[in-house]
Amino acid sequence: MASRIEILNEGGYRSDGRRQYELRSITIDLTPQGTADGSALITHGLTQVLVSVFGPREAKMRRETLHDRANVNVEVGVAPFSTGERRRRGRGDKRILEFASTIKSTFEPVIQTTLYPRSQIDIYIQILQQDGSVLPACINGTTLALITAGVPLLDFICCISGGVHSTHPLLDLTTLEENDVPSVSVGVMPKTGRVVLVSLETRLHVDRFEEVCRVAWEAGKVLHGEMRKAVRERTGGLVDAMGGVAGAGGAGRGGPGEGDGDERMVDY
């Protein structure tokens, strides 16, 4: 019955009550997960992604080390329960490998890898729930996890998906909408406004492409505000905690370092 739902009805509402340019509710949780150096749990509506970052650290396999910069390794796992239909995807699944490689190539130029020669940065992404815009959620989660891990970045990468229904652009698509309308994911570096990722897997009319991209680009900046707020909040918490236990010193491994990194990043 999926086709029985109107993507954008006469009143200008989408099937979940949003209007064209409204993004879904975003929650960001930056609490440390396990032994990861930085982690982020991000939800876009019902899409939920957990990203853990390890490193920079010595590469497990010698042959993967690069003498002049750090090697970025991205692995994506899709929880079988994340989709409507329970389905197990193996690690060799081509679709997932492609997905991981997209994320890797998006972040490689943004991470300042040259600061860490002969080391490795591992990014593990777990997709816990899927309801459209999975790639943007992964990108945004990875940005946040890298920041919490204290990995120096040139800028945030804020990614959002956009689509076209008839002639109307839509932002932040759900699964339902992704199945129906052509969609494009756009990742931007909000400070400079540079676009680092455009991913288009469906056919989109060339006349509409520019408009959608522009709207998604704008939306990236709005998203940036939200992400920055979360980072600031967390860092503020850490700073407060440091102040509270002043003198205890070296409370958590790399804790202050992370804070510094964050502050620097934000004030870039």
Add this chain to the structure above:
Amino acid sequence: MVNITIRKRPQTDAVITQRKFFKKTARGKVIKGKERYLRDDVSCGIQGCTACPDSARNTLPAAGDLAHNLFPNGHFLLPDTNVFLSQMDLIESNLFTSPIILLQTVLEEVRHRSLPLHNRLKALITADDKQVWVFYNEFRSETAIVRDEDETPNDRNDRGIRKGTAWYGTHITLSHRPIRGQPSRPSPKVVLLTDDAANRRKAEQEGLTCLSVRKYVEGMKEATQLLDLLSAAGGDEVEPTRSVAARSALYPEYLPSSTVMAGVKAGQLHQGHFNANQYNYLEGSVSVPAFTKPILLVGRENMNRSVHGDVVAVEVFPESEWKAPADEVVDQETTLKNDDAEDSEEEGEGDEVIDKERKVLGTGEASGRVAAERQPTGRVVGIIKRNWRAYVCHIDSTSLSSTHTTSLSLQTVFATPTSRLLPRIRLRTRQAPTLLSQKILVTIDKWDIASRYPEGHFVRALGKVESKEAEQESLLLEFDVPYRPFGKAILDCLPVEGDKWVVPVKSESSVEWRGREDFREMIICSIDPPGCQDIDDALHARRLPNGNIEAGVHIADVSHFVHPDTPMDSEAAARGTTVYLVDKRIDMLPSLLGTNLCSLRPHVERLAFSVIWELSPDAEIVNVKFTKSVIASKAAFTYEEAQIRKDDPNLHDELTESIRLLNSLAIKLKAGRMAAGALNLASPEVKIQMDSAESSDPIDVEQKQLRETNSLVEEFMLLANISVARRIQETFPQTAVLRRHMPPPRTNFEKLQDILKKRKGLALDVSSSGALAASLDKCIDASEPAFNTLVRIMATRCMLSAEYFCSGSVGRDTFGHYGLATPIYTHFTSPIRRYADVLAHRQLSASIDYTPLHATLHSKPHVERVLEVVNRRHRMAQMAGRASVEFYVGLALKGRKEKQGGQVREDAFVIRTFRNGLGVFVSKLGIEGLVMFKRDIQFDAENYTITIPASLPGTQDVTIAVFDKVVVDIEVEKDKNTQRGRVKMTLASPINSSAM
């Protein structure tokens, strides 16, 4: 710049925002729910509302509707779903002007229940003369509700509607705050309109104003007119949406094939081809040898998923249950207009459609038909062979849920085949919006017992509707005409010289000249229709010294070029015949042969196969000789040119004399044939006049003219065919390729006889072809010269079609050709365009010891197999040709209409009467059409009349009977949904039926 925001969803209202978090489908799949963002900026739509943002676009008047008796202070109407489902006609009426608040819950429920109704509703929202406001109550925080644990979806929606009504009540009072200094004005009411008594009761408990539709309409100003529009179903309790249940079976299961086979063998079941009725989609018939009349199948269950052309096994009911065929035109599209493509997937059936169909079937029975008209009636219990192929269809636009061309979603839609004999096909496609205005090819995949329609898949698009290419290709596909260009292997069989090939110089050693007679000096000419390129016959005649006349028919020697067991031969056998469309010819043989090397063009030497008779001056055959020959035709005439030449008294050259001689013989031959009892049948033949060869835009339609010379050629071709048939049958009694026309069973004529007797007092003697011919001659209406032709056309339709057969496979006594009244017949004279003729050529050639007969032509099974294909192709080619003419007649009508403005008005004869319409035949255009009446008419099945009751006082009832001459307005109307143009006729005289 657009305003981009992030919608925040508070954690606390997680329950209400997630409309249905987990949902189990019928197949046990769990679907994750979707979220919902509630908002406070959904506008109520009332003008001047102070509480809602951006009220500029609001359409509802501030005071509501003041005209209703019960609500002097104004009111808004808030109907529930069932009101729209059952009373759409009422709400669509111009007189129904109350401002309507349409809740999103209602709109979506209508969409789920019936897409066609939803589309009508959407048209209503945008209509200028309606005040409808869609309130998105499911997105407004105050009115959104969540389904309770033990609540049915229907109850949930009803609750949502009540909540919406209550909200509007309070919202209006809030925004209608009294202005100081002015007398406080009572605020308008919101009236919940529902026919569900339980819902009304609950609403009243909650203190809402609610009314039934009837009550509400009674209070309106134009109540009297509107009450008529009230659907009868309105009073009933409307059944709630059923929850997902097991899909109930609509059709009985087929018997296992072993049982079917045993049953057919034992004679309990009957096997035959299923023929759908083109006037009534709920009726079909199967002709079986066991009964003289075909077995009637009435209703869906009895037709049991058979599609036109399938070979089915039928069980016949006891005689007490036999029925007469219905006398009503039942159109699938109108009856099933509101049917939903996705409906039966999700739900069991048994809804209004079935009731409607039952009603249609019921009327036929109630009329108490005479027992004589009863036919064996039965039901299909098994399918022996499906003959499904790809069908040319259109997508039904009302079955689409999304028509945006950007939409990529998978949709279930209906494809309506262009042929009226086929059921609609359900189809799942992602490209439905782009296919809307195209002709597409669809194949049927399966037809489940639980599905009302067969399911199929999209094969490919043929092109835009009404574009000539698409129409032409669809026509060829529809009639299964092989139209691909010839392949290399086939072209390699052509002579290497190509079009440079000539008959070699006469010499002893030449292969071509071996055993051939030299007729190059003979005065031979050909007479063909204008523009004919594949000339396959030429004639000559001369007086012999002994007073007799020598006449010769020379046929293109195709078998010299097409040898058995070559790729070209097998391709020709597969094609069977050349297909002539109005603007295109699909050749059986490569055109180098057809239009050049074999074609008996004037002034060039060509190989021929000649039949030379010595005829007495009374056209009695004295002697006949068959020989291969070389001829050089002296002229190629059209029928018209030959006629003019013959009639010109000043011409006395040899050619003209030869034509005159032939003509005099032909007249005697024809007289002889007629005396033997040959039928002079008629079929509607028209000619399309083209603007020019390139544009192929039809200018006009005219009836084909028949001249003396037509008959001249025809008589000699018949004579040649008969002579050849005798010869090959003598030589090869087991495998001769012959053609026969079985005498029609007498029952076929019963209806026509009855009509003639009752309407015109004429009798038709069908005891033999001669008797029939004689009685047909007597069917004359002095005032109506076309009447005789009409009767002939109708008589022709009662007959069987002629067929090729292998002489060894049927009894000697069934060789006869009924129509031509000859004991034996074959096809010999058009080998360029018919494959059977090629076979006859080979057999004749062997019988005169010119070539040995190829082994395959000695094998009875092989010949039977080939002829079966040829028969089928022949039938298809005829139908394709006719359909092509029909299409061009349509185009010509359109052209004529554009040129002249106004409608095309023609005389027509009534050929059939139905309970709700007339079948008419327009002889000038050669087309048949239906005149349908929406209003009730009186139908007299006994006397074949209908009576249209007087509509206005002072006018008289009009009675129309079969054979009456009427005047019809013809227009080509494009069906809105299927895009298919169809000829629509309305009666102009004796009564104008456009309003009926």
